[in-house]
Amino acid sequence: MEPIIHVENLIKRYNKAKESAVNGVSFDVRDGEFFTFLGPNGAGKTTTISILTTTLSKSSGKVEVLGKDIEKDASYIRQNLGIIFQKPSLDENLTAEENIRFHAILYNLYTFSPTYGLMPKAYKDRVMNLAELLGIQKEMFNPIKSFSGGMKRKLEIIRSLMHDPKILFLDEPTTGLDPVSRNNLWDYLQEVRQNAKTTIFLTTHYLEEAEGSDVVCIINNGKIMMQGMPREIKNQLVSPHLVFESKERERLSEELKVKGYRFQEKDGKFIVEFGDRRGQEIIKSIDTPIHRIDINNPTLEEAYVKLVEGGGETG
Known part of the structure; x- marks a missing residue:
């Protein structure tokens, strides 16, 4: 079966940099897999994710996502990805629902309407079902400037799942969350993965979050040091x-x-x-x-x- 993500000898050099940020990285991610990318700050994790999500060009190498070339078919790839960035990317001046609505319209999921009440029933059902699953349905019409960090993160998850992405990229998704919110978030993400068969690509500083991965890939100084099932890595090293x-x-x-x-x-x-x-x-x-x-x-x-x-x- 063709991998849903294929990376072969990926290199990224920034102008004036003495060394490559990513230096000859190769790996595959299978459809429906929970894949975790681990490494210290500056290891090349964010650079790699930026290339995979078509927001950064590569210097050389072969990268295919969903069987498509990331440069020739960037538009198609973007339409099928969900992304939760390390730093919140919400509009603080809007309500939670307005943030979701404008995202859905940008993805051409629905025709624009100036108010929630005029939006199609399918949109309303989708938003409220996701909000109920994450426990923030009562806050959907409040300005998000009053939201806690955990609530904002949940809202970003709703936004990233509105278009049923085939791959969900999570870049340090639980940074700043309290332990209870972190556990609730992972319970829901596991549910999404099981029900929607969504492929999850995670970077995290919390090693316990990676324990449930199908595959862990450890990168340092732009190079992959080791990859395999968590059990294999643990038994080989410790x-x-x-x-x-x-x-x-x-x-x-x-x-x-x-x-x-x-x-x-x-x-x-x-x-x-x-x-x-x-x-x-x-x-x-x-x-x-x-x-x-x-x-x-x-x-x-x-x-x-x-x-x-x-x-x-x-x-």
Whole structure:
């Protein structure tokens, strides 16, 4: 099956810059996939998204979105994308509904009417169904200058979904949101993905948001360092480990050495990697009295930090 996004040896150089902002990047995104682009500030994430959404030209390379060339078929591509930018892009002088209405008209979804009451029933139903799902239906006719950051973000989601986009680009969508709003937002986005089969392309600083991705792609200094399923990345970079606490530390240390376990002692605790072994097998093999045991599975954040701070290139 042809990928919905195909990027091959993408390069972007800005005038007067000594190095390329994006340097030979290649990846594919499948239809309906949840794809996350991770990297530190200045890594090339926003530049790549800007090129994919046809708002920035590339220097060289091949980029196709929805099977179309981003330069030859930019208009078609734009009509099928939804974008939520890192910084809100709403008109503060309008009501929530007016922001949505003008967006819908720009996409030629409906004929312009000066008031909500004169808009077609299909428009009203679409707006209110989305607003109800996100819990802001009572505020749709209020000026958005009074909205909280979370409410503005929800409004941007409604706006981006009005035209049923095939791909939804989310550039740091939960920045500035409180934990409850962030969780509610992701619950809804997962619902959209499941019901509408929308492809999601995410950049985020919250590593836990990427845990549910189908594919994670890590970029740094304009180059892709690693890509794959979150589980694969975690297991390749960070070993699962046990944490032992014992009053007989010297005895435990000696026993771990004799049995050939890889471990380190930190703050009075013994961190034992179990890799391909089963953690329970190691626990049962220890004769030294243990008063506390924790089993820690690797997180995407641990893997990401190890890869980016290490500066290495893997895969």
